[in-house]
């Protein structure tokens with residue numbers, strides 16, 4: 001099935017049954033609680049102490065006066081936590097309709113396609129459950145910007161006049177930076193912004209067709225530089241030049257996600273036959289929808305539990321001692337990440353990131369050659385030259401290689417003399433730098449593959465191969481010895497669960513969709529971009545993924561404890577009077593903090609969200625412990641005074657809770673990071 005954005009969009013228009021956007025906010029605001037908690041967040045930013053213990057009695061009594069809701073209401077309120085995200089659309093150009101009329105039309109197109117949806121995980125660890133319990137919703141506002149339009153038109157015109165035509169391409173190559181500079185300045189002026197800006201440019205007819213280039217130099221027969229019409233900034237803005245192109249990039253022969261030339265893709269909305277304003281806005285809505293899904297609320301590649309210390313081990317398995325180092329500059333990869341860390345991207349407050357490099361000689365490592373030979377497969381294809389000729393290509397089966405490397409991690413540690421790391425999450429990155437001349441890729445196509453617990457990459461002496469992708473009407477070549485960019489992309493996936501820009505989990509299709517619309521410009525993923533620097537999309541996703549995983553864990557755990565209360569006959573039966581009061585207070589505080597965490601996430605204030613999540617863990621623990629104590633007492637009384645049938649259900653429940661408690665208690669200080677036990 002060819003899934004372009006527009007087909008998805010229209011499929012959605014047809015299929016969607018609008019989901020009620022129920023974000024039931026907590027009942028009455030509690031006077032003083034906000035002040036108390038924000039003061040706590042300053043005194044104890046890591047939430048090491050349980051804030052419940054220092055609550056004043058008046059706050060406690062207002063917490064217990066709050067409406068006590070029924071069991072199912074409680075669960076419903078947990079499952080309806082929803083994160084509103086704001087997207088500001090800025091229409092730059094005279095031919096766009098005014099913001100007031102376009103705003104309502106855009107909103108009506110979009111509300112038909114999405115009102116509220118859940119966050120999703122492409123590869124959950126255990127189950128087939130791709131859906132997280134947290135929802136998100138789009139909040140759109142639209143404006144026109146005439147002053148920006150005239151400045152951009154002037155700049156674009158002078159760039160086009162300056163650029164000589166190329167024989168290789170019908171499109172003039174305009175460097176993206178000319179336009180980006182101006183838009184970035186405009187964005188800076190809007191600060192402080194909550195949310196993301198999306199600029200649509202329509203700068204009128206130009207003297208020649210043009211598109212943007214993102215690198216230095218021109219294409220050559222062996223090196224294709226893909227043209228695009230979009231850019232995602234380091235800061236939270238995106239621009240799309242609808243007058244550029246039409247560009248094409250995607251799978252060369254067949255496959256999902258191709259961007260066809262012509263007027264069907266919404267990126268080419270202004271090309272082809274003239275359109276009515278309504279049709280143009282439908283195309284814009286489709287682009288807004290796609291940008292929202294892919295760039296604002298991207299699927300998680302994997303769930304990522306919080307860890308204080310993150311460590312990347314580069315394990316370089318080399319064939320020749322002093323082989324050609326170009327294309328495998330560890331420092332460059334490290335710098336890509338550390339630049340963002342130093343710029344307060346990527347990591348949450350007290351997290352740290354380190355890189356270490358180890359070297360192993362292929363000749364002196366029997367397990368390495370075993371792993372390679374066991375995972376080598378061959379793929380045979382027939383080509384018609386003079387006669388039919390069989391061509392045999394070798395490739396490595398990444399799943400098998402992963403299996404062998406996992407099984408022999410100890411052996412690897414020994415041959416590479418890798419010390420044991422006490423603490424934190426270690427991501428091994430195995431790079432096989434082999435001394436052979438043939439092409440050897442992973443699963444026939446990839447230089448590097450990300451798993452949840454490791455990254456595997458391979459290169460040989462062979463320098464380039466034709467990939468199955470094309471852009472500007474030509475095949476894209478893969479520079480097979482350049483591993484830096486593929487490694488950056490894989491590390492992002494394994495360490496932070498950041499999805500590649502072209503992948504999206506679709507619950508309606510029950511599969512991962514592929515769409516390359518945003519895989520050009522500034523993204524470390526995919527074959528069409530050359531950049532390994534990160535845009536706001538990856539930087540935000542890295543932090544949001546950790547927080548969403550924790551939030552989902554808290555929700556699951558809170559639902560578990562509610563179920564166990566229900567299994568014991570409800571809270572009034574299980575809990576004695578003073579216990580019940582504390583239960584209600586704890587519960588309302590927990591719910592309050594989760595709401596605060598969600599609203600901080602929606603303002604993209606990740607640090608505050610982390611604080612509230614950590615702080616809410618104390619209340620979750622308190623509730624678990626209350627319910628455990630009460631169920632113990634209940635069972636003791638049942639055993640002593642009556643002669644009931646053995647309460648299998650409640651006993652096994654208590655045993656379960658006991659283990660949870662025992663575990664939580666043993667690791668109380670490390671409570672937060674131990675959320676990974678979930679996986």
Ligand SMILES: *[C@@H]1O[C@H](CO)[C@@H](O)[C@H](O)[C@H]1NC(C)=O
Pocket residue numbers: 043044045048049
């Ligand atoms: C946590 O509580 C303990 C004992 O009440 C106190 O000594 C400590 O300073 C508190 N920590 C923070 C960060 O407030």
Ligand SMILES: *[C@@H]1O[C@H](CO)[C@@H](O)[C@H](O)[C@H]1NC(C)=O
Pocket residue numbers: 385386387388389
């Ligand atoms: C097919 O053609 C190649 C050269 O084009 C030649 O070397 C080979 O012997 C031919 N095979 C057969 C079976 O004719």
Ligand SMILES: *[C@@H]1O[C@H](CO)[C@@H](O)[C@H](O)[C@H]1NC(C)=O
Pocket residue numbers: 128510
């Ligand atoms: C989704 O696909 C998986 C396997 O591909 C299948 O086991 C599962 O039942 C499907 N889920 C739904 C809701 O169709």
Ligand SMILES: *[C@@H]1O[C@H](CO)[C@@H](O)[C@H](O)[C@H]1NC(C)=O
Pocket residue numbers: 121124125129131132133303552553555556557559678
């Ligand atoms: C998220 O929470 C839901 C609801 O409790 C649970 O079913 C699901 O397994 C959780 N997913 C992850 C990845 O933790």
Ligand SMILES: *[C@@H]1O[C@H](CO)[C@@H](O)[C@H](O)[C@H]1NC(C)=O
Pocket residue numbers: 622625626629
């Ligand atoms: C549960 O019981 C233990 C031991 O009796 C006690 O230390 C703990 O404080 C109790 N927890 C709650 C929340 O009442």
